Structures are given as structure tokens and as C-alpha cells.
Amino acid sequence: MSRENNTVEPSYLDYKGKYKGIFSWILSTDHKRIAILYLFSLLAFFATGATLGLLMKLELIAPGKTIMTAQTYNAFFTLHGIIMIFAVVIPGLPAVFGNFLLPIMIGAKDVAFPRLNLLSWYFYVAGVTLVLISQFTGQGPPDTGWTFYAPYSFRTTGNMLPAVFGAFVLGFSSILTGLNFLVTIHRMRAPGMTWLKMPLFPWTLYATGWVQLLATPIIGITLLMIIAERTLHIGFFDPTLGGDPLLYQHLFWTYSHPAVYIMILPAMGAISEIIPTFCHKTIFGYKFIVASSIAIAFVGYFIWGHHMFTSGMSGTALYTFSLLTFLVAIPSAIKVFNWIATMYKGSIDLQTPFYWALGFLFVFMIGGFTGLILGSLATDIHLHNTHFVVSHFHFIVFGGTGFAFFGAMHYWYPKITGKMYDTRWANTGLIIFFAGFITLYGEMIFLGMKGMPRRYYDYDEVFHTGNIFSSLGAIVMYFGLAVIIINLIASLRNGAKAPSDPWGGKTLEWTIPSPPPVENFDEIPVITKGPYNYK
Amino acid sequence: MENEKNHIIPYKTFLYVLAGLIALTLTSVTLTQISLGAMTVTIALIIAAVKSSFVLSIFMHLKFxxxxxxxxxxxxxxxxxxxxxxxxxxxxxx
Amino acid sequence: MNTILVTHRDDLASKTGMWLFLFTEMLLFGGLFIVYSVYRYRNPIAFHQAAHELSIIIGTINTIILLISSTTIAMSITAIQKKNKKLALLLLGTTILLGLAFLVNKYFEWGEHFKEHIYPGSAVLASRGHGDVLFYGLYFFMTGLHALHIIIGLIFILVVAVSIFREKINPENYVLLENSGLYWHLVDLIWIFLFPLFYLIT
CATH class of the missing domain: 1.20.5 (Single alpha-helices involved in coiled-coils or other helix-helix interfaces)
Incomplete structure (x- = not known):
């Protein structure tokens, strides 16, 4: 490569390739540029999903019809679910931060299959486009919820086919990303980086990769069956043709439960990076964290039935799934203990990413405890169809994955953009967001315990006060999110130049300039020590 | 990265395996013609498993x-x- | 801008990638096998009787066709390793022809069912009861999806054959041929299970 200014390798942001302008992004096979493509598309979808969520909470601020009809509410929670699950939290950390950092953290120049990587972004965008098309064509938007439960999904007149096929395409994108990461980790670690010298974020991506690879095909085929059912009347899940709707739920959750671990594992990985960096201390129990990631991925595959406790499974299946569900809490708890033990006697540097990590620990534990309550058969029967479940789910997925996503965003922002952000605004945004979050979802726990059913646009007058709190919380949270994102965007322009290692991190990404050069490393590093080597 | 030397499997091996696979298929078909009751499916699946292990280990090179x-x-x-x-x-x- | 980034070649990585992809295919069909086992357990007699209507002869012939085609593509790898381009192409050509023969058989087999008004959604099938509806629903869906994989495999092999002809695939670099072989064997493997489950449960 001959350039005038040959002394310094150009950063991936400045590099001039074959294509100009927008094409230098959407035709790029550089893992860093693909990560940015994911980041911006993902933020756009996140904004859409969050706005739908806010509108739903506004509807619930008073009983009866407030701003939308029941049918609109159904369409909104369906679209909110599909977008947030399939297009935001599942690809979230792997596709954005995994793409950007995995090759750098293991000392490689790119992922194993760069063109496949770009292809999976195209699948991602195509999938979301199909989902959005379903909203505006045919006989009205889908209204089944993101779970597409049979037999409603093939009886409703809503425009299901593009939405279901869109989810299928999104699954394909996720499989390709997972496959790519697995091969990358197997084949492209820097010399000397043995499995147990690999940082924890790549480790969780590895565990996630297997789940993406081995669970997603099940939902792929299930969605194809729904399509066949609607178009060809095959009768897989239609009770009038001898099918069993419960079998749909089995298959659906065989994927969608492990999918929760696709969401949470990389989040745990990001937290495992942030905590040692800001404690300036080696992570406590590295091997246990690695083993618990694998254990979560493995056990997580066999506990799907706890989504079906009230669906009418056999007693034996109920007990088994309940027992296995409790088992999965063990490795999750191991991680939490290890993170806290890492902080013990560390020299803690209170920066924004660390606050996010603390927030993560807090909300993740609430999510975990409410999960144990739902994992017990008797309590689940009371709580299953109430807002308690909605709250538990958001504490885990928004609280867990979402907090880790923003934590990672603030942690790696200097590396990705080459700029520092405004810490004061970042912390202010976090405080507003956190206050809104706790009010919104915390209140929902109590509403659920009192018996407020989920999936309705209306409710009994008894729940009114709680819902006012909860909806106000939603407004505050939405405002906090806006502050956080606007601050990050404004810092692109106004931020000070970031040094290569602003936080004193020890993993490989901090050894190269910010933003990283096109080829990441001038010379592939040789690894001799473990990843968190603080003296 | 160097690509390690690949194992070359002789043509004959493949033909032997093919003969074995066809024999197993015909056995499986013949056995189902005789009524074995509840065992029929089990036997058919065991034979299928044996066949697939051949395909996996030889045709798909897993053995090497x-x-x-x-x-x-x-x-x-x-x-x-x-x-x-x-x-x-x-x-x-x- | 990828030219400078991808300079090295790693055959083991491509093969690993292919295997991982095959795992997803296994689980794709695996989902259908779950459905099959549940419905067979619930409708044992209907499945048993419906299976009688499938032609064991066509099924057996198709099984053998696929087994031979798997052998020929496996042998073509040996041929290319021994630098015998002509034989490799001949063997791949045979594989493609056998794959087409499989599809032709399938066409006639399905045609027979359609003539008897046995297809998903037909009134005749619906009148025969739930077990039959499920059996034929699964039969058409699983063999249909399998046939789709045959078609994809044939296109893949055709591309590989053209690359061998142009010497893009050569005795030094034939991982793509190996990968197409792996895919084709997987299609064969799935059929090895579909065959007894639909034709031999009489």
C-alpha cells in the first residue's frame, strides 16, 4: 500500500479504499466498519422500538382508551417485541462490539470470513425491512406478539408472512455472525494466546456463537412451518387438523430461551472487561467465569419449558424444567460473586463505564431474583400472565443486556471513535435513565403481584396509581436515553482526542491507537501473559 | 498459515464402503417386509445410524x-x- | 478495500466454517424430526398405514442413487489429489446426473400422490383423519425441504465443476470441492434417516 504519508498507518475511519462516500461503508469488509454499520442501524431500530414502548406506556397511563385502540396496542407490542428482540438485543453486543473488538482482542487482523460478515449485515437489514413491510401492507399489521403463537399466527388476518419471514432472515444473519466468530476464535488467535489466555469478552462471544449456531436453526424451521401452515394448510400445529399448538411452543422456546443467553452472555463478557479495568486489578476467578459461561450456554439449552408452565405440559416435564431452571442460576451467581470479589481491595476509578457496570449488577440481580420466583411452579401460575413477567424480562434483557450495551458503549467509545465523551453529561444521562428505569419496571413488579394482566391496553381502576408511576418512569427513562445518545453524538464533534489507553486497560485493544488503524496491528503481537495482568 | 498435508483415500475404499451401504439398505428393506412388530422401527433406525457413521467417517473424512x-x-x-x-x-x- | 486484508489462505478455517454450517442444517432438520417423533407417538396406527402407500421400490432406488452419488463425489476428491482432472470432472458429472435422477424420481412419486388427491390442504386427505394429514404434511414438507437441499447442492457442485474446469480448483487448492462434498454428504445423511422413517415403518 503506497501512501504519501507513510509514517503513520491511516485509521480505519480515514482509510481511502476502492469506493467513495457511503459505498466505502456499505461495501466494506473491514470488521470495524461493519461494526459501525451495525451500530447505526441498530440505534435506529432501537429508537423505533423504544418509541413504540413509550407510546404503549402512555396508553397505559389511564384505564380505557387513552391514545390508541386495542388493535393498535396489539400491533405495537408485536412490533416492539420483534424489533427489540430480533433486531436489537440479539445482535446487539455480538454484532456491534463483537465485530469491532473480537479480532482486536485476540490479536487478529479481521474475522475469518470478512465477506460473509458483510453479507450477514445485509441479511440483518433485509430482515428488519421485511418486518417493517408487514406493518404497511396486506390486511393490517401482525398482532400476535413477537412469539407468533400457534394457532393464532395462522388464523389472524394480520399480515404475518413478511414478519415471520423477516424473523427467519434475521435468524440467518445471527447464525452467520456466530459461525464467523467461532471460526475466528478457533483459527485466528495471536501466537501464544492459548484458550485460557483469551480475554473474557471473546470467551463469552465463543459461548454465544455456539448457542447462535445450534439454537437458531430450530426457530428457523419453526417459522418455516408457520409459513407452510398459513400458505399450504399443512396442519403442523393446527388442532383442527390434528396438530398440537403446544408443540409450537416447545419448538419456539427451544430457540427463544437459549436466545436469552445470546443476549446476556456477551453482556456479561463486557462487564467482565469493564470491572477489572476500573478496579486496576486482575479479574477474580477467571477460570470460573469462563466455565460458567460455557455452563450457562449448555444448561440454557434445556430449560425452555419454564415459559410453558401454564400451558398444560405434563407434570414430569414441569418438575424437570423447574429443576433445570434453578440450576442455571448457579453459574450466573458465580459470575456476580466473581465481579464483586474483583472489586474487593481494588483501586477503583469511578468512571462512567464503571457506573454502568454497577447499575448492571443491581438490575441484573433484581432480574435474577424475580426469575427464581417465576421458576417455581406454584408462584409462576399466579404470576405468569401478569406484568410481573414483563418486568422480570425487562430487568434481565433491558437491565442486563441494555445496561451492558451502554456500559460497553462508554467503555470502548474512545477506542472506536478516537474521541472522549463529556463525562458530566454521560453521568447525568445515566442517573436520569436509571431513575426512570427503576420507576418504570420496579412498579410493574408490584402491579404484577397484584394481578394486572399483561398484553391488554386496558386495566382495572385498582391499578391506576401504579400505572401512573410506571408510565411517568417511562417518560423519564426515555428522556435519559435521549441525553445519553445526544451526548455521545455531540462528543463525536466536540470531544477531546482520545489516547490509545484512556482507562488503563490491559487487553490488546488498548495497545493500538484510537481509532485503530485499518490492519489493527503493525505486527501481530505474541502473547505471553494472561489478559488482566495488573501488578 | 500452512495447510497440513491431506490424507488421500484410495478409490477402492470408497467402493467397499458403497457396497456396504447398499447391502445395509437392502437388509433394512428386507427386514421391514418380515413383520418384526415394535422392533421394526428400532432396527431400521439402528441400521440408519450405522450407515450414517460410515458416511461421516469415510465420505466426510472425519476419521482422518x-x-x-x-x-x-x-x-x-x-x-x-x-x-x-x-x-x-x-x-x-x- | 478487502484486498489487503485477505491475503492468507486457511483451508482448515473454511472447512471448520463448512462443518459449523452443516450443524445448523442438522438442527434445521432436527426440528422436523422432533415434530415427527411427537406426532408419530400420538398417531402410531395412522402413520403405520399411511406409510404403506409410499412406494418402497422408488424409495429404495432413490436411496441407492444418493449413496452412489455420494461415493462419486468423495472419489472426485481423491482424483483431484492425484492430479487427475478429467476423472474428477467425470465423477462430479456423474454426481450431478444422479442428483437429477433423484429429483426426477421424486417428481413422479409426488405426481402419483397428487393424482390421488393426496396433498396438503386437499379435501380427500382431510377426510382420512388427523394421522394421515400429519403424516403427509410431514412427508411433503420434509422431502420437499430435502429436495430443495438437493437442488442447492447440485448448483454448488456445478459451480465447483466449472472452477475445476478453469483450474481455479486444482490439486493445490481444492477445499471448495471438499466443502461441496461435505454438503452433498449431509444431504445424503438426512435422506438415510428420512427413508426408514417414512417408507419403512410399515
Whole structure:
């Protein structure tokens, strides 16, 4: 490569390739540029999903019809679910931060299959486009919820086919990303980086990769069956043709439960990076964290039935799934203990990413405890169809994955953009967001315990006060999110130049300039020590 | 990165394996013509499993590749069996 | 801008990638096998009787066709390793022809069912009861999806054959041929299970 200014390798942001302008992004096979493509598309979808969520909470601020009809509410929670699950939290950390950092953290120049990587972004965008098309064509938007439960999904007149096929395409994108990461980790670690010298974020991506690879095909085929059912009347899940709707739920959750671990594992990985960096201390129990990631991925595959406790499974299946569900809490708890033990006697540097990590620990534990309550058969029967479940789910997925996503965003922002952000605004945004979050979802726990059913646009007058709190919380949270994102965007322009290692991190990404050069490393590093080597 | 030397399998081996596979297929078909009651399906599936192990180890070179591949294949098969077993746990006990 | 980034070649990585992809295919069909086992357990007699209507002869012939085609593509790898381009192409050509023969058989087999008004959604099939509806629903869906994989495999092999002809695939670099072989064997493997489950449960 001959350039005038040959002394310094150009950063991936400045590099001039074959294509100009927008094409230098959407035709790029550089893992860093693909990560940015994911980041911006993902933020756009996140904004859409969050706005739908806010509108739903506004509807619930008073009983009866407030701003939308029941049918609109159904369409909104369906679209909110599909977008947030399939297009935001599942690809979230792997596709954005995994793409950007995995090759750098293991000392490689790119992922194993760069063109496949770009292809999976195209699948991602195509999938979301199909989902959005379903909203505006045919006989009205889908209204089944993101779970597409049979037999409603093939009886409703809503425009299901593009939405279901869109989810299928999104699954394909996720499989390709997972496959790519697995091969990358197997084949492209820097010399000397043995499995147990690999940082924890790549480790969780590895565990996630297997789940993406081995669970997603099940939902792929299930969605194809729904399509066949609607178009060809095959009768897989239609009770009038001898099918069993419960079998749909089995298959659906065989994927969608492990999918929760696709969401949470990389989040745990990001937290495992942030905590040692800001404690300036080696992570406590590295091997246990690695083993618990694998254990979560493995056990997580066999506990799907706890989504079906009230669906009418056999007693034996109920007990088994309940027992296995409790088992999965063990490795999750191991991680939490290890993170806290890492902080013990560390020299803690209170920066924004660390606050996010603390927030993560807090909300993740609430999510975990409410999960144990739902994992017990008797309590689940009371709580299953109430807002308690909605709250538990958001504490885990928004609280867990979402907090880790923003934590990672603030942690790696200097590396990705080459700029520092405004810490004061970042912390202010976090405080507003956190206050809104706790009010919104915390209140929902109590509403659920009192018996407020989920999936309705209306409710009994008894729940009114709680819902006012909860909806106000939603407004505050939405405002906090806006502050956080606007601050990050404004810092692109106004931020000070970031040094290569602003936080004193020890993993490989901090050894190269910010933003990283096109080829990441001038010379592939040789690894001799473990990843968190603080003296 | 250097690509390690590949194992060359002689043509003959493939033809032997093919003969074996066809023989197994015909056995399987013949056995189902004789009524074996509940055993029919079990036997047919055992034969299918034997056939697939031939295809996997010889045709798909698993016998000659890095052990990692065979381990992964076994893992995936076990995983799928476990999922089927757990699903049936519900249906067999309803 | 990828030219400078991808300079090295790693055959083991491509093969690993292919195997991982095959795992997803296994689980794709695995989902259908779950459905099959559940419905067979619930409708044993209907499945048993419906299976009688499938032609064991066509099924057996198709099984053998696929087994031979798997052998020929496996042998073509040996041929290319021994630098015998002509034989490799001949063997791949045979594989493609056998794959087409499989599809032709399938066409006639399905045609027979359609003549008897046995297809998903037909009134005749619906009148025969739930077990039959499920059996034929699964039969058409699983063999249909399998046939789709045959078609994809044939296109893949055709591309590989053209690359061998142009010497893009050569005795030094034939991992793509190996990968197409792996895919084709997987299609064969799935059929090895579909065959007894639909044709031999009489």
C-alpha cells in the first residue's frame, strides 16, 4: 500500500479504499466498519422500538382508551417485541462490539470470513425491512406478539408472512455472525494466546456463537412451518387438523430461551472487561467465569419449558424444567460473586463505564431474583400472565443486556471513535435513565403481584396509581436515553482526542491507537501473559 | 498459515464402503417386509445410524481429520437427542 | 478495500466454517424430526398405514442413487489429489446426473400422490383423519425441504465443476470441492434417516 504519508498507518475511519462516500461503508469488509454499520442501524431500530414502548406506556397511563385502540396496542407490542428482540438485543453486543473488538482482542487482523460478515449485515437489514413491510401492507399489521403463537399466527388476518419471514432472515444473519466468530476464535488467535489466555469478552462471544449456531436453526424451521401452515394448510400445529399448538411452543422456546443467553452472555463478557479495568486489578476467578459461561450456554439449552408452565405440559416435564431452571442460576451467581470479589481491595476509578457496570449488577440481580420466583411452579401460575413477567424480562434483557450495551458503549467509545465523551453529561444521562428505569419496571413488579394482566391496553381502576408511576418512569427513562445518545453524538464533534489507553486497560485493544488503524496491528503481537495482568 | 498435508483415500475404499451401504439398505428393506412388530422401527433406525457413521467417517473424512470435528459432530447429535428426549418427557407423561 | 486484508489462505478455517454450517442444517432438520417423533407417538396406527402407500421400490432406488452419488463425489476428491482432472470432472458429472435422477424420481412419486388427491390442504386427505394429514404434511414438507437441499447442492457442485474446469480448483487448492462434498454428504445423511422413517415403518 503506497501512501504519501507513510509514517503513520491511516485509521480505519480515514482509510481511502476502492469506493467513495457511503459505498466505502456499505461495501466494506473491514470488521470495524461493519461494526459501525451495525451500530447505526441498530440505534435506529432501537429508537423505533423504544418509541413504540413509550407510546404503549402512555396508553397505559389511564384505564380505557387513552391514545390508541386495542388493535393498535396489539400491533405495537408485536412490533416492539420483534424489533427489540430480533433486531436489537440479539445482535446487539455480538454484532456491534463483537465485530469491532473480537479480532482486536485476540490479536487478529479481521474475522475469518470478512465477506460473509458483510453479507450477514445485509441479511440483518433485509430482515428488519421485511418486518417493517408487514406493518404497511396486506390486511393490517401482525398482532400476535413477537412469539407468533400457534394457532393464532395462522388464523389472524394480520399480515404475518413478511414478519415471520423477516424473523427467519434475521435468524440467518445471527447464525452467520456466530459461525464467523467461532471460526475466528478457533483459527485466528495471536501466537501464544492459548484458550485460557483469551480475554473474557471473546470467551463469552465463543459461548454465544455456539448457542447462535445450534439454537437458531430450530426457530428457523419453526417459522418455516408457520409459513407452510398459513400458505399450504399443512396442519403442523393446527388442532383442527390434528396438530398440537403446544408443540409450537416447545419448538419456539427451544430457540427463544437459549436466545436469552445470546443476549446476556456477551453482556456479561463486557462487564467482565469493564470491572477489572476500573478496579486496576486482575479479574477474580477467571477460570470460573469462563466455565460458567460455557455452563450457562449448555444448561440454557434445556430449560425452555419454564415459559410453558401454564400451558398444560405434563407434570414430569414441569418438575424437570423447574429443576433445570434453578440450576442455571448457579453459574450466573458465580459470575456476580466473581465481579464483586474483583472489586474487593481494588483501586477503583469511578468512571462512567464503571457506573454502568454497577447499575448492571443491581438490575441484573433484581432480574435474577424475580426469575427464581417465576421458576417455581406454584408462584409462576399466579404470576405468569401478569406484568410481573414483563418486568422480570425487562430487568434481565433491558437491565442486563441494555445496561451492558451502554456500559460497553462508554467503555470502548474512545477506542472506536478516537474521541472522549463529556463525562458530566454521560453521568447525568445515566442517573436520569436509571431513575426512570427503576420507576418504570420496579412498579410493574408490584402491579404484577397484584394481578394486572399483561398484553391488554386496558386495566382495572385498582391499578391506576401504579400505572401512573410506571408510565411517568417511562417518560423519564426515555428522556435519559435521549441525553445519553445526544451526548455521545455531540462528543463525536466536540470531544477531546482520545489516547490509545484512556482507562488503563490491559487487553490488546488498548495497545493500538484510537481509532485503530485499518490492519489493527503493525505486527501481530505474541502473547505471553494472561489478559488482566495488573501488578 | 500452512495447510497440513491431506490424507488421500484410495478409490477402492470408497467402493467397499458403497457396497456396504447398499447391502445395509437392502437388509433394512428386507427386514421391514418380515413383520418384526415394535422392533421394526428400532432396527431400521439402528441400521440408519450405522450407515450414517460410515458416511461421516469415510465420505466426510472425519476419521482422518482433526479430532475436534468428530467431537463436535457427536456433541451436536447428543444435543439433538437430548432435546428430543426432553420434549418427549412432556408427551410421554401426559 | 478487502484486498489487503485477505491475503492468507486457511483451508482448515473454511472447512471448520463448512462443518459449523452443516450443524445448523442438522438442527434445521432436527426440528422436523422432533415434530415427527411427537406426532408419530400420538398417531402410531395412522402413520403405520399411511406409510404403506409410499412406494418402497422408488424409495429404495432413490436411496441407492444418493449413496452412489455420494461415493462419486468423495472419489472426485481423491482424483483431484492425484492430479487427475478429467476423472474428477467425470465423477462430479456423474454426481450431478444422479442428483437429477433423484429429483426426477421424486417428481413422479409426488405426481402419483397428487393424482390421488393426496396433498396438503386437499379435501380427500382431510377426510382420512388427523394421522394421515400429519403424516403427509410431514412427508411433503420434509422431502420437499430435502429436495430443495438437493437442488442447492447440485448448483454448488456445478459451480465447483466449472472452477475445476478453469483450474481455479486444482490439486493445490481444492477445499471448495471438499466443502461441496461435505454438503452433498449431509444431504445424503438426512435422506438415510428420512427413508426408514417414512417408507419403512410399515
Amino acid at each position: 481429520e482433526n479430532k475436534m470435528f468428530s467431537r463436535a459432530v457427536i456433541g451436536v447429535i447428543l444435543l439433538l437427542s437430548a432435546v428430543i428426549a426432553i420434549t418427549l418427557l412432556d408427551y410421554l407423561n401426559r
